[in-house]
Amino acid sequence: ELPEDCPPDSEQLGKATWTFLHTMAAYYPEVPSYEQQRNMRKFLDTFSQFYPCWYCAEHLRDEMIKKPPKVESKMSLGKWLCDMHNIINERLGKPIFDCNKIDERWKDGPKDGRCD
Numbered sequence: 001e002l003p004e005d006c007p008p009d010s011e012q013l014g015k016a017t018w019t020f021l022h023t024m025a026a027y028y029p030e031v032p033s034y035e036q037q038r039n040m041r042k043f044l045d046t047f048s049q050f051y052p053c054w055y056c057a058e059h060l061r062d063e064m065i066k067k068p069p070k071v072e073s074k075m076s077l078g079k080w081l082c083d084m085h086n087i088i089n090e091r092l093g094k095p096i097f098d099c100n101k102i103d104e105r106w107k108d109g110p111k112d113g114r115c116d
């Protein structure tokens with residue numbers, strides 16, 4: 001691993017970015033207004049143009065054409081993002097994540113309270 005004060009490599013950037021994206025989805029409104037839905041769609045479109053790992057961004061844009069973002073609710077956005085991340089996990093040979101566990105992982109923490 002690189003020292004803390006080095007610029008991030010694509011792995012560190014990826015991990016930090018997934019933390020941000022999944023956390024954002026976990027706090028997206030259950031019932032977003034049309035304006036919030038429009039803005040989330042715009043945000044994801046802009047994000048996919050400027051994500052600073054160019055081959056990652058290109059893959060993401062390809063996948064987003066096949067499977068456009070689902071911004072109708074917190075549930076649909078969380079599931080869509082989880083599916084996107086799993087597509088990338090599969091390509092990289094990483095374990096597939098159980099999308100029923102996104103709130104536990106990114107919002108509420110495990111039931112045993114070890115993260116409280």
Ligand code: FAD
Nearest residue numbers: 011014015017018022055056059060082083085086088097
């Ligand atoms: P990460 O994949 O970063 O995951 C972090 C944590 O998220 C995991 O520990 C787990 O607890 C949780 N998690 C895992 N899967 C899910 C899921 N499906 N839903 C919710 N939570 C989950 N790397 C490449 O080499 N090639 C690429 O094309 C590429 N594209 C990327 C595109 C995007 C948009 C992003 C954000 C990253 C991309 N990356 C790519 C980086 C890659 O996805 C990983 O972030 C990086 O390899 C570090 O992996 P990691 O093992 O630390 O865990």
